[in-house]
Amino acid sequence: MGFCMREHSAHLRTFVVANPVAGAGQVKEDWPLLERLFRANLPEVDFAFTEGPGHATLLAREALRTGWEMIVAVGGDGTLNEVANGFYERPDASACYALDEEGWVRRLDVSLKPINPDAVLGLVPLGTGGDFRRSVGLMAGAPEAIERLRGRETRALDLGQVGFLDARDRIATRYFVNIASGGISGLVDAMANSTWKGLGGRASFTLATARAFARWKNIEVELRLDDTAELRERVLNLVVANGEYFGGGMWVAPGAELDDGKLQLIVMGDLSKAQAVRMFTDIYKGKHLSHRNVGRHRARQVAVRLVKSSPYALVDLDGEQPGKLPATFNVHAGALKFKA
Ligand SMILES: Nc1ncnc2c1ncn2[C@@H]1O[C@H](COP(=O)(O)OP(=O)(O)OP(=O)(O)O)[C@@H](O)[C@H]1O
Incomplete structure (x- = not known):
């Protein structure tokens, strides 16, 4: 795949958002090993577990506001989706879209408001379905996915x-x-x-x-x-x-x-x-x-x-x-x- 690659200069302060129930509970089961691997690979890292639906978005947004530069989702596609949503200020839906009289949802202003435009998203895929990891070609296991977080390259994804x-x-x-x-x-x-x-x-x-x-x-x-x-x-x-x-x-x-x-x-x-x-x-x-x-x-x-x-x-x-x-x-x- 011809991704557009960029490099960042220094190591990134990394905040990990882990969903303990993802992958039918595998994240929770594997956590002691995962935490050891994160600490061994990343010089500055902290963690939080999600407590329910929507929590990953709040955790990611808060972490970015307080200066963490890379947010890593540990879980499946649902966790990744919630973390990615936390990269932006909560959008005001009625400023973005409106339902018109004919039943179409009209786009108004969908401009993005990133909390930190340089922030980087990472993934340690441990979900059940794992469709995004297939799409992006991230088929390695968790230890290799964590090791890859040390690299300096990022891909600009839509x-x-x-x-x-x-x-x-x-x-x-x-x-x-x-x-x-x-x-x-x-x-x-x-x-x-x-x-x-x-x-x-x-x-x-x-x-x-x-x-x-x-x-x-x-x-x-x-x-x-x-x-x-x-x-x-x-x-x-x-x-x-x-x-x-x-x-x-x-x-x-x-x-x-x-x-x-x-x-x-x-x-x-x-x-x-x-x-x-x-x-x-x-x-x-x-x-x-x-x-x-x-x-x-x-x-x-x-x-x-x-x-x-x-x-x-x-x-x-x-x-x-x-x-x-x-x-x-x-x-x-x-x-x-x-x-x-
Ligand atoms: N502490 C929690 N307790 C219950 N549900 C949670 C908790 N934290 C997050 N969730 C919810 O768990 C759901 C499933 O997460 P996720 O999609 O990451 O895993 P998965 O379903 O195993 O993987 P995939 O979507 O790749 O099949 C999400 O809807 C998320 O909101």
Whole structure:
């Protein structure tokens, strides 16, 4: 992958945000070893454990405000997402996006307000699914991931942002690092998150997929790409990809680049349940794109609105489900300095 690499000059004061429940409790189990490795590799390091959903964002933001220069997420994609959200002042959703009378989420002002524009994001991947680590090519184990934090190189990665509706129909916004989606995958992830993840990534997502299919009905949506091209389709799922993988190892967006300043949109059309089940095995190999009902597009902005009769569909961001469609997805080119 042709990432844009930069180097920083001195060692970075490092704050580690660890999610003890990530990877079905593996972070907690391995903590004594992890802490030893952090101390052995980094001259100035401190730690905090998350206490519940959303806490990683607050910890990262506070650490950056008090002068820590690199924040390392220890956990899965959810922890990474929360830590990345803490790199910016809490965005005022209604200044960023507004829901118009036609049901589109309009972008207003999405300019980023970084707490420290030079701050660096690191990851020690210990989640269940591990989709971002696949997308970014960080497949080594925790000891090697910690050793890599000593290096001086960073990659400038794109950061996604989405405006959507929360459970009480208020406009909301959040950043994403790897992948966003709207449709059945939100339901699958919600079910995977509510079941025991000790089965491992692929098994827990397969089980959740079977449960989600039993409930799901395809939705009818209108899509606007970069405010020009319009599509109207009945869909099983929409994937808005910065990275290539989601759902615990599905190669859903082959060729999506984390640093090209664009999002890849994968439209999984009006597939029957039987067709979708057959397609699922192809997604792991990235072969679903040759299916007649699957389309691929690239854009800097993707807006999705539900056609009136369509039911509720969750928005999924890096494996978390903070709200529902309609939504508008944007990209901030090269905004995140990620430790290579
Ligand atoms: N102390 C805690 N207790 C319960 N949940 C927590 C705690 N700290 C963080 N969380 C939540 O744990 C969830 C899962 O975290 P994360 O996604 O990092 O791990 P994972 O689900 O094992 O990995 P992946 O998303 O890669 O499959 C996140 O939604 C996060 O908000």
